[in-house]
Amino acid sequence: MNYPSKPVIEDKNAPILFDKETILKSFSFFFSAIEKDYRISSTHLGIFSALLRYSILQGFANPIRxxxxxxxxLAKISxxxxxxxxxxxxxxxxxxKYEPSFKNNKPSRIYFITH
Incomplete structure (x- = not known):
């Protein structure tokens, strides 16, 4: 007898896997947007680049934990x-989108905006 399979419940906390195209969209969006944004410093650039690199190292995850x-x-910040x-x-x-965990044993979640 064939029973219907159980419905797949999506894990809302599961990372959405990026691909090369999505990483490039995020990168392109960021650098296009900051061209005229006087608030952005080299420290912001370093952190954003480090986050992208970390995402790639984690298998293109979005959000990264x-x-x-x-x-x-990675950002050269001490x-x-x-x-x-x-x-x-x-x-x-x-x-x-930054969601700090405020717990020493739980990583923060960082989402990339890909408009």
């Missing part, structure tokens, strides 16, 4: 205060 200590060396200030600003400015 990461601790600050995993991103900071002070956690600098990292947190600038990643929050990238989120406030609409370039990423």
């Amino acid at each position: 990461a601790f600050s200590y995993q991103i900071m060396p 002070a956690s205060g600098t990292y947190h200030k600038h990643i929050r600003e990238l989120s406030q400015y609409g370039y990423i």
Whole structure:
């Protein structure tokens, strides 16, 4: 007897896998948008680039789940205060969506905006 299969329940916390085209869209969106945005500094650029690199290393995941200590060396940042200030600003400015976990044993979630 054939029973209907169980419905697939999507995990809302599961990462959406990027592909090369989506990474390029995110990269292109970011650099087009910041051309005239005087608020963006080289620190913001370093963090955004490090986040993209981390996503690629994690199999093109979006969102990425990461601790600050995993991103900071990629962005060449040594002070956690600098990292947190600038990643929050990238989120406030609409370039990423940053969901801090506020827990030492749980990574934050960072979504790429791909307009």
